[in-house]
Amino acid sequence: MINYLYQEQNWQSQLSDLITDPAELLDLLQLSQDEFLEGAKLAAEQFKLRVPRAFVGKMKAGDPFDPLLLQVLPHHLETEDHEGFVTDPLGEEQANQQPGVLHKYKSRFLLTLTGACAVHCRYCFRRHFPYQENLPKNEDWLNIQQYIQSQPDINEVILSGGDPLTLNNRKIKLWIERLESLPQLKFLRIHSRVPIVIPNRVDEELISILKNSRLRVILVVHSNHALELDDFTCHQLSKLVKAQITVLNQAVLLKGVNDSADVLVKLSSRLFDAGVMPYYLHVLDKVKGAHHFDRLPQDIDEIYKEVLANLPGYLVPKLVREIAGEKNKTPLFGVSTF
Ligand code: SF4
Incomplete structure (x- = not known):
């Protein structure tokens, strides 16, 4: 170390x-x-x-x-090029309604406020995403507001990446206040890997902003291995949990990284130590450049079966794949064709 x-x-x-x-x-x-x-x-x-x-x-x-x-x-x-591995595996460029807005699901939409991440994960499905053409500017807020108001089914906004927690607290607060002003919104989800790779990002000011929002805040962190969760990282995550912010984890199943039941069981247990609930275990999105992280469906099925056998149900993340154009993530266990 x-x-x-x-x-x-x-x-x-x-x-x-x-x-x-x-x-x-x-x-x-x-x-x-x-x-x-x-x-x-x-x-x-x-x-x-x-x-x-x-x-x-x-x-x-x-x-x-x-x-x-x-x-x-x-x-x-x-x-290397591999058949089926493409630059936009989830068809996001088509779901991109206007700068910063990705509306793929009925009740919720993604707002990408920044293209920057604290870490570049080699398997990232957005590694080719043209962020520079898609970032909202301050003056785009009016259009975003109108878009939300034109879609009465939307009750949740997901701040996604790039990584929204690379923005400073002032900007986070500004965007949260904007979203709070729309009565139809009830939930705010934040997808971020920063609390795992720079645990100090969880500072008192951020906790206070999230805790005091009118919106119900759900922070979805991204950790793939228990070794990412040292004592300090767990301590920082548990501060959020103590402030009654819901903290969930999503992981990606990656060859050579966490493709064994033993590693995944340890990850879930360690997350729970910090009060974080395992949420999703994603099968790799077939993005160009990430082929070497892929595992065969039948192998994944075997691994997941063993995870199920070794954890209480509440610590088992849902095994899912995102399929371009589908209205929700697709659950996979036992499906031989994924
Ligand atoms: S932090 Fe998230 S968005 Fe950024 S590179 Fe990693 S997986 Fe992709």
Whole structure:
């Protein structure tokens, strides 16, 4: 384990000091540049390396198969083409009604306020998403407001990514206040990986903003492995839970990272230690560049069967796939054709 005193560092300075150079990451983890650097540089040309030092601090030095490292280190396999793996696997460009608005489901829609993430997850289904053309500006709020009002079924807004918690508290508050002004909205969901990769992002001001909102706030974090959840991270997450904010976790099933029942059982148990409920276990979206994280449906079925046998029902995340154009996520267990 590499020892960083990240717990004492302000989250914004951590966010502005990300590791973006594969050579630096390999150096810090005492891994061979000869073996990994060329492939990493090649893959990083398509999707840059970005990883906070706090997250690297949870990795094991000298281990090229560290499950946290595999999620962030660009790999030459990303540059291969594979049939069925495409740049927009969920058809989001068609669901993009206007800048920042992705309306795929009846009662809820996604608002993407930023294209920035604290970490670049190599398997991300939005790794090719044209964020720059889709970010709402301040003056777009009126159009967004009109859009929501024209869709009376919408009662929930999901702030999604990029990662909304890379925005500062002032901006988060501003957008929440805007959404609160619309009586039809009841729920606000925030999808974020920042509390896992920079746990200090959970500061008192953020907790207070979320806690005091008129909207019922649900924070959905994204952790794939129990090693991401060290004591400090769990402590930060539990502060949100104590403030009565619902905190759920979604994970992605990734070859080499968490594709065993044992690892998934440990993840659920560790989440529960922090008061976080396992929510979804996503099958990999077939995005170009992520083929090497994929597992066969029958293998996934086997793994999930074992998870079911080893956890109480309330700790079992729902195994799902998102299918472009469908009105909800598709549950998968026992479905041989996924
Ligand atoms: S944090 Fe989320 S949106 Fe950002 S790269 Fe990772 S999976 Fe994708």
